Amino acid sequence: MAPTAPLANGLYVKDLAQSPDLKSVPSEFTFANDSKGSNSDTLPVVDFSMLVSDNADQRSKALLDLAKACEDWGFFVLINHGIPETLMEAIIDASLEFFDLPEDEKRYEAKSASDPVKSGTGTANAANHKILLWRDFVKSYVHPRFYCPDKPRRLRDIVSEYSERSRSVLRELLQGISENLELEAGSMDETLNLDSCFQLYAANFYPPCPEPDLTIGIPPHTDHGLLTFLIHNGVAGLQIQHKGEWFHTNSPKNSILVNTADHLEIFSNGRYKSVKHRAVVNTEATRISVVLANGPAPEVVVSPSVELVKRDGRALYGPMKYIEYVETMLSNRYDGKGNLECLKIQ
Ligand SMILES: O=C(O)CCC(=O)C(=O)O
Numbered sequence: 001m002a003p004t005a006p007l008a009n010g011l012y013v014k015d016l017a018q019s020p021d022l023k024s025v026p027s028e029f030t031f032a033n034d035s036k037g038s039n040s041d042t043l044p045v046v047d048f049s050m051l052v053s054d055n056a057d058q059r060s061k062a063l064l065d066l067a068k069a070c071e072d073w074g075f076f077v078l079i080n081h082g083i084p085e086t087l088m089e090a091i092i093d094a095s096l097e098f099f100d101l102p103e104d105e106k107r108y109e110a111k112s113a114s115d116p117v118k119s120g121t122g123t124a125n126a127a128n129h130k131i132l133l134w135r136d137f138v139k140s141y142v143h144p145r146f147y148c149p150d151k152p153r154r155l156r157d158i159v160s161e162y163s164e165r166s167r168s169v170l171r172e173l174l175q176g177i178s179e180n181l182e183l184e185a186g187s188m189d190e191t192l193n194l195d196s197c198f199q200l201y202a203a204n205f206y207p208p209c210p211e212p213d214l215t216i217g218i219p220p221h222t223d224h225g226l227l228t229f230l231i232h233n234g235v236a237g238l239q240i241q242h243k244g245e246w247f248h249t250n251s252p253k254n255s256i257l258v259n260t261a262d263h264l265e266i267f268s269n270g271r272y273k274s275v276k277h278r279a280v281v282n283t284e285a286t287r288i289s290v291v292l293a294n295g296p297a298p299e300v301v302v303s304p305s306v307e308l309v310k311r312d313g314r315a316l317y318g319p320m321k322y323i324e325y326v327e328t329m330l331s332n333r334y335d336g337k338g339n340l341e342c343l344k345i346q
Protein backbone atom coordinates (compact mmCIF):
# COMPACT_ATOMS: atom_id res chain seq x y z
CA MET A 1 0.00 0.00 0.00
CA ALA A 2 1.99 2.90 -1.29
CA PRO A 3 0.26 5.83 0.40
CA THR A 4 1.25 4.86 3.92
CA ALA A 5 4.88 3.92 3.28
CA PRO A 6 7.48 5.65 5.43
CA LEU A 7 10.51 7.01 3.57
CA ALA A 8 12.81 4.27 2.33
CA ASN A 9 15.31 4.89 5.14
CA GLY A 10 12.53 4.90 7.74
CA LEU A 11 12.40 8.67 8.04
CA TYR A 12 9.30 10.70 8.31
CA VAL A 13 9.27 14.03 6.45
CA LYS A 14 9.25 15.66 9.88
CA ASP A 15 12.64 14.06 10.68
CA LEU A 16 14.04 14.75 7.25
CA ALA A 17 13.12 18.42 7.57
CA GLN A 18 14.98 18.58 10.86
CA SER A 19 18.30 17.37 9.42
CA PRO A 20 20.62 20.35 9.95
CA ASP A 21 22.36 20.07 6.58
CA LEU A 22 19.20 19.85 4.47
CA LYS A 23 19.57 22.59 1.85
CA SER A 24 17.55 21.14 -0.99
CA VAL A 25 14.63 18.81 -1.56
CA PRO A 26 15.67 15.18 -2.26
CA SER A 27 14.80 14.16 -5.81
CA GLU A 28 12.04 11.72 -4.73
CA PHE A 29 10.03 14.75 -3.62
CA THR A 30 10.29 16.66 -6.88
CA PHE A 31 6.86 17.53 -8.20
CA ALA A 32 6.47 19.77 -11.25
CA ASN A 33 4.59 22.49 -9.55
CA ASP A 34 3.72 26.10 -9.67
CA SER A 35 2.61 26.62 -6.11
CA LYS A 36 1.76 30.28 -6.55
CA GLY A 37 -1.80 31.31 -5.90
CA SER A 38 -3.79 34.53 -6.06
CA ASN A 39 -5.51 36.27 -3.21
CA SER A 40 -9.22 36.84 -3.35
CA ASP A 41 -11.03 39.31 -1.15
CA THR A 42 -14.30 37.72 -2.14
CA LEU A 43 -14.00 34.23 -0.69
CA PRO A 44 -17.52 33.20 0.28
CA VAL A 45 -18.42 33.42 3.97
CA VAL A 46 -21.37 31.66 5.59
CA ASP A 47 -22.51 32.83 9.01
CA PHE A 48 -23.76 29.72 10.79
CA SER A 49 -25.53 31.69 13.52
CA MET A 50 -27.74 33.25 10.81
CA LEU A 51 -28.48 29.88 9.27
CA VAL A 52 -29.91 28.61 12.56
CA SER A 53 -31.53 31.95 13.47
CA ASP A 54 -35.26 32.29 14.22
CA ASN A 55 -35.24 35.50 12.22
CA ALA A 56 -36.58 34.53 8.77
CA ASP A 57 -34.71 37.29 6.92
CA GLN A 58 -31.40 36.29 8.45
CA ARG A 59 -31.98 32.65 7.65
CA SER A 60 -32.90 33.43 4.01
CA LYS A 61 -29.76 35.51 3.62
CA ALA A 62 -27.60 32.69 5.04
CA LEU A 63 -29.31 30.14 2.76
CA LEU A 64 -28.58 32.35 -0.23
CA ASP A 65 -24.92 32.74 0.80
CA LEU A 66 -24.69 28.97 1.19
CA ALA A 67 -26.25 28.32 -2.24
CA LYS A 68 -23.96 30.80 -3.97
CA ALA A 69 -20.86 29.43 -2.22
CA CYS A 70 -21.72 25.85 -3.25
CA GLU A 71 -22.51 26.85 -6.84
CA ASP A 72 -19.69 29.32 -7.53
CA TRP A 73 -16.71 28.19 -5.47
CA GLY A 74 -17.48 24.86 -3.84
CA PHE A 75 -15.85 26.44 -0.83
CA PHE A 76 -16.71 28.78 2.03
CA VAL A 77 -15.42 30.12 5.31
CA LEU A 78 -17.84 29.13 8.07
CA ILE A 79 -18.02 31.62 10.93
CA ASN A 80 -19.99 31.68 14.21
CA HIS A 81 -20.41 27.91 14.09
CA GLY A 82 -20.52 27.51 17.88
CA ILE A 83 -17.73 24.92 18.19
CA PRO A 84 -15.64 26.20 21.12
CA GLU A 85 -12.31 27.77 20.25
CA THR A 86 -10.69 25.82 23.09
CA LEU A 87 -11.78 22.54 21.48
CA MET A 88 -10.40 23.62 18.10
CA GLU A 89 -7.09 24.56 19.70
CA ALA A 90 -7.03 21.32 21.65
CA ILE A 91 -7.46 19.16 18.54
CA ILE A 92 -4.67 21.03 16.74
CA ASP A 93 -2.34 20.70 19.75
CA ALA A 94 -3.14 17.05 20.41
CA SER A 95 -2.64 16.27 16.71
CA LEU A 96 0.75 18.00 16.84
CA GLU A 97 1.61 15.85 19.86
CA PHE A 98 0.84 12.79 17.78
CA PHE A 99 3.54 13.71 15.26
CA ASP A 100 6.01 14.30 18.14
CA LEU A 101 5.60 10.71 19.39
CA PRO A 102 8.48 8.25 18.99
CA GLU A 103 8.26 6.47 15.69
CA ASP A 104 7.04 3.10 17.03
CA GLU A 105 4.12 4.81 18.79
CA LYS A 106 2.88 6.75 15.80
CA ARG A 107 3.28 4.16 13.07
CA TYR A 108 -0.02 2.69 11.88
CA GLU A 109 0.91 0.94 8.69
CA ALA A 110 -2.18 0.04 6.74
CA LYS A 111 -2.30 -3.63 5.79
CA SER A 112 -5.44 -3.03 3.79
CA ALA A 113 -7.40 0.02 2.67
CA SER A 114 -10.10 -0.79 5.23
CA ASP A 115 -7.81 -0.42 8.28
CA PRO A 116 -9.56 2.27 10.33
CA VAL A 117 -6.35 3.95 11.56
CA LYS A 118 -3.50 4.78 9.19
CA SER A 119 -0.43 6.97 9.38
CA GLY A 120 2.73 7.62 7.45
CA THR A 121 3.98 9.83 4.67
CA GLY A 122 2.33 10.00 1.29
CA THR A 123 3.09 9.26 -2.34
CA ALA A 124 1.57 10.48 -5.58
CA ASN A 125 1.94 9.60 -9.23
CA ALA A 126 3.56 12.25 -11.36
CA ALA A 127 4.43 11.72 -15.03
CA ASN A 128 4.42 7.94 -14.51
CA HIS A 129 6.70 7.80 -11.53
CA LYS A 130 5.96 7.86 -7.83
CA ILE A 131 6.96 10.90 -5.87
CA LEU A 132 6.94 11.49 -2.13
CA LEU A 133 4.84 14.26 -0.60
CA TRP A 134 6.12 16.85 1.85
CA ARG A 135 3.74 15.82 4.58
CA ASP A 136 3.17 13.23 7.30
CA PHE A 137 -0.37 12.23 8.17
CA VAL A 138 -2.64 10.28 10.45
CA LYS A 139 -6.20 9.27 9.61
CA SER A 140 -8.88 7.43 11.52
CA TYR A 141 -12.53 6.57 11.03
CA VAL A 142 -14.50 8.31 13.77
CA HIS A 143 -18.17 7.76 12.90
CA PRO A 144 -20.42 5.73 12.91
CA ARG A 145 -17.75 3.60 14.63
CA PHE A 146 -15.07 5.43 16.52
CA TYR A 147 -11.37 4.56 16.15
CA CYS A 148 -8.42 6.65 17.23
CA PRO A 149 -4.66 6.28 17.69
CA ASP A 150 -3.86 5.25 21.30
CA LYS A 151 -1.49 8.14 21.91
CA PRO A 152 -1.38 10.91 22.92
CA ARG A 153 -3.91 9.79 25.53
CA ARG A 154 -6.05 12.93 25.36
CA LEU A 155 -6.51 12.68 21.57
CA ARG A 156 -9.41 10.20 21.83
CA ASP A 157 -11.72 12.42 23.90
CA ILE A 158 -10.87 15.52 21.93
CA VAL A 159 -11.46 13.94 18.53
CA SER A 160 -14.66 12.35 19.76
CA GLU A 161 -16.04 15.65 21.01
CA TYR A 162 -14.93 17.59 17.93
CA SER A 163 -16.52 15.07 15.57
CA GLU A 164 -19.76 15.06 17.58
CA ARG A 165 -20.03 18.84 17.57
CA SER A 166 -19.09 18.97 13.90
CA ARG A 167 -21.88 16.52 13.11
CA SER A 168 -24.49 18.96 14.43
CA VAL A 169 -23.01 21.72 12.28
CA LEU A 170 -22.87 19.35 9.30
CA ARG A 171 -26.53 18.36 9.67
CA GLU A 172 -27.63 22.02 9.72
CA LEU A 173 -25.55 22.81 6.63
CA LEU A 174 -26.95 19.78 4.80
CA GLN A 175 -30.45 20.79 5.84
CA GLY A 176 -29.79 24.20 4.27
CA ILE A 177 -28.37 22.58 1.13
CA SER A 178 -31.41 20.32 0.86
CA GLU A 179 -33.70 23.38 1.06
CA ASN A 180 -31.61 25.18 -1.54
CA LEU A 181 -31.94 22.17 -3.85
CA GLU A 182 -35.71 22.25 -3.16
CA LEU A 183 -35.75 18.64 -2.05
CA GLU A 184 -38.59 17.16 -0.06
CA ALA A 185 -37.98 17.64 3.68
CA GLY A 186 -36.10 14.68 5.13
CA SER A 187 -35.40 12.97 1.80
CA MET A 188 -31.67 13.71 1.83
CA ASP A 189 -31.31 12.54 5.45
CA GLU A 190 -33.12 9.35 4.69
CA THR A 191 -31.50 8.51 1.36
CA LEU A 192 -27.98 9.10 2.65
CA ASN A 193 -28.75 7.73 6.14
CA LEU A 194 -27.16 10.74 7.78
CA ASP A 195 -27.75 9.50 11.34
CA SER A 196 -24.92 7.05 10.59
CA CYS A 197 -22.88 9.49 8.52
CA PHE A 198 -19.27 8.51 7.94
CA GLN A 199 -16.59 10.80 9.36
CA LEU A 200 -12.86 10.51 8.91
CA TYR A 201 -10.44 12.51 11.02
CA ALA A 202 -7.13 13.36 9.36
CA ALA A 203 -4.23 15.45 10.56
CA ASN A 204 -1.63 16.62 8.03
CA PHE A 205 1.80 17.75 9.21
CA TYR A 206 3.83 19.89 6.78
CA PRO A 207 7.29 20.83 8.13
CA PRO A 208 9.20 23.80 6.69
CA CYS A 209 10.74 22.96 3.33
CA PRO A 210 13.97 24.37 1.85
CA GLU A 211 12.53 24.49 -1.71
CA PRO A 212 8.74 24.72 -1.52
CA ASP A 213 8.34 25.36 -5.25
CA LEU A 214 9.92 22.00 -6.09
CA THR A 215 7.59 19.86 -4.04
CA ILE A 216 4.03 19.70 -2.75
CA GLY A 217 2.20 18.88 0.49
CA ILE A 218 -0.83 17.34 -1.25
CA PRO A 219 -1.24 17.53 -5.04
CA PRO A 220 -4.49 18.77 -6.63
CA HIS A 221 -7.40 16.49 -5.75
CA THR A 222 -11.04 16.44 -4.73
CA ASP A 223 -12.32 14.82 -1.53
CA HIS A 224 -14.75 11.95 -1.07
CA GLY A 225 -17.87 12.69 0.96
CA LEU A 226 -20.35 15.55 1.10
CA LEU A 227 -18.57 18.42 2.89
CA THR A 228 -15.00 18.56 4.22
CA PHE A 229 -14.24 20.69 7.30
CA LEU A 230 -10.67 21.96 7.68
CA ILE A 231 -8.96 23.91 10.45
CA HIS A 232 -5.26 24.71 10.82
CA ASN A 233 -2.65 26.28 13.07
CA GLY A 234 -2.75 29.70 11.42
CA VAL A 235 -0.12 28.92 8.78
CA ALA A 236 -1.58 29.29 5.29
CA GLY A 237 -1.20 26.54 2.70
CA LEU A 238 -4.59 25.40 1.38
CA GLN A 239 -5.30 26.57 -2.16
CA ILE A 240 -8.51 26.03 -4.07
CA GLN A 241 -9.12 26.13 -7.78
CA HIS A 242 -11.69 28.58 -9.06
CA LYS A 243 -12.33 29.18 -12.77
CA GLY A 244 -9.01 27.53 -13.59
CA GLU A 245 -6.98 29.73 -11.24
CA TRP A 246 -5.45 28.80 -7.85
CA PHE A 247 -6.46 30.89 -4.83
CA HIS A 248 -5.01 31.06 -1.32
CA THR A 249 -7.56 30.53 1.40
CA ASN A 250 -7.08 33.03 4.18
CA SER A 251 -9.40 32.53 7.07
CA PRO A 252 -10.17 34.35 10.30
CA LYS A 253 -9.17 32.63 13.52
CA ASN A 254 -11.73 30.15 14.79
CA SER A 255 -13.42 29.76 11.40
CA ILE A 256 -13.81 26.45 9.58
CA LEU A 257 -12.90 26.09 5.91
CA VAL A 258 -15.59 24.01 4.22
CA ASN A 259 -15.42 22.50 0.76
CA THR A 260 -17.95 20.61 -1.30
CA ALA A 261 -16.84 17.06 -2.07
CA ASP A 262 -17.49 14.28 -4.59
CA HIS A 263 -20.71 12.88 -3.07
CA LEU A 264 -22.39 16.26 -3.00
CA GLU A 265 -21.58 16.57 -6.70
CA ILE A 266 -23.04 13.10 -7.33
CA PHE A 267 -26.11 13.56 -5.11
CA SER A 268 -26.89 17.01 -6.56
CA ASN A 269 -26.58 15.51 -10.07
CA GLY A 270 -23.75 17.90 -10.88
CA ARG A 271 -25.23 21.14 -9.53
CA TYR A 272 -22.56 21.51 -6.83
CA LYS A 273 -19.13 20.55 -8.17
CA SER A 274 -16.50 18.95 -5.94
CA VAL A 275 -13.81 21.59 -5.67
CA LYS A 276 -10.22 20.84 -6.60
CA HIS A 277 -7.69 21.89 -3.96
CA ARG A 278 -4.07 21.31 -2.92
CA ALA A 279 -1.74 21.99 0.01
CA VAL A 280 1.46 23.93 -0.61
CA VAL A 281 4.41 24.21 1.77
CA ASN A 282 6.71 27.03 2.85
CA THR A 283 10.26 27.64 4.06
CA GLU A 284 9.40 29.21 7.41
CA ALA A 285 6.86 27.48 9.55
CA THR A 286 5.37 24.09 10.30
CA ARG A 287 1.79 23.86 9.20
CA ILE A 288 -0.75 21.43 10.56
CA SER A 289 -4.27 20.96 9.25
CA VAL A 290 -7.02 18.94 10.88
CA VAL A 291 -9.56 17.66 8.43
CA LEU A 292 -12.94 16.03 9.00
CA ALA A 293 -14.31 14.36 5.89
CA ASN A 294 -18.09 14.02 6.27
CA GLY A 295 -19.97 11.59 4.07
CA PRO A 296 -23.13 9.52 3.87
CA ALA A 297 -23.39 6.28 5.87
CA PRO A 298 -20.69 3.80 4.80
CA GLU A 299 -23.03 1.19 3.33
CA VAL A 300 -25.19 3.61 1.30
CA VAL A 301 -25.01 3.18 -2.47
CA VAL A 302 -24.85 6.80 -3.55
CA SER A 303 -26.41 7.99 -6.79
CA PRO A 304 -27.95 11.30 -7.85
CA SER A 305 -31.09 12.29 -5.93
CA VAL A 306 -34.17 10.70 -7.52
CA GLU A 307 -36.02 14.04 -7.34
CA LEU A 308 -33.23 15.86 -9.16
CA VAL A 309 -32.91 13.14 -11.79
CA LYS A 310 -36.64 13.49 -12.45
CA ARG A 311 -36.19 17.23 -12.90
CA ASP A 312 -33.12 16.85 -15.11
CA GLY A 313 -34.37 13.98 -17.23
CA ARG A 314 -31.30 11.81 -16.57
CA ALA A 315 -28.65 10.84 -14.03
CA LEU A 316 -25.20 12.20 -14.75
CA TYR A 317 -23.38 9.77 -12.39
CA GLY A 318 -23.53 6.03 -11.82
CA PRO A 319 -24.04 4.42 -8.38
CA MET A 320 -21.29 3.25 -6.01
CA LYS A 321 -21.26 2.13 -2.39
CA TYR A 322 -19.76 4.93 -0.35
CA ILE A 323 -17.25 2.93 1.72
CA GLU A 324 -15.93 1.24 -1.45
CA TYR A 325 -15.43 4.68 -2.96
CA VAL A 326 -13.53 5.82 0.14
CA GLU A 327 -11.31 2.78 0.28
CA THR A 328 -10.39 2.73 -3.41
CA MET A 329 -9.53 6.40 -3.03
CA LEU A 330 -7.40 5.80 0.06
CA SER A 331 -5.43 3.12 -1.76
CA ASN A 332 -4.93 4.88 -5.12
CA ARG A 333 -4.81 8.45 -3.92
CA TYR A 334 -3.66 10.93 -6.50
CA ASP A 335 -3.23 8.07 -8.97
CA GLY A 336 -4.60 9.41 -12.21
CA LYS A 337 -8.30 9.16 -12.92
CA GLY A 338 -10.35 9.30 -9.73
CA ASN A 339 -13.59 7.52 -8.93
CA LEU A 340 -15.66 10.59 -9.72
CA GLU A 341 -14.47 10.67 -13.32
CA CYS A 342 -15.21 6.96 -13.64
CA LEU A 343 -18.77 7.39 -12.37
CA LYS A 344 -19.64 10.20 -14.79
CA ILE A 345 -22.15 9.12 -17.44
CA GLN A 346 -21.34 10.77 -20.75
O1 LIG B 1 -3.89 20.62 4.57
C1 LIG B 1 -4.63 21.12 3.74
O2 LIG B 1 -4.80 22.33 3.64
C2 LIG B 1 -5.36 20.26 2.74
C3 LIG B 1 -5.69 18.88 3.26
C4 LIG B 1 -6.50 18.09 2.29
O3 LIG B 1 -6.87 18.54 1.24
C5 LIG B 1 -6.90 16.70 2.63
O4 LIG B 1 -6.46 16.18 3.68
O5 LIG B 1 -7.67 16.11 1.84
Ligand SMILES: [Fe+2]
Pocket residue numbers: 221222223277
Ligand atom coordinates in the same frame (compact mmCIF):
# COMPACT_ATOMS: atom_id res chain seq x y z
FE1 LIG C 1 -8.50 17.38 0.43
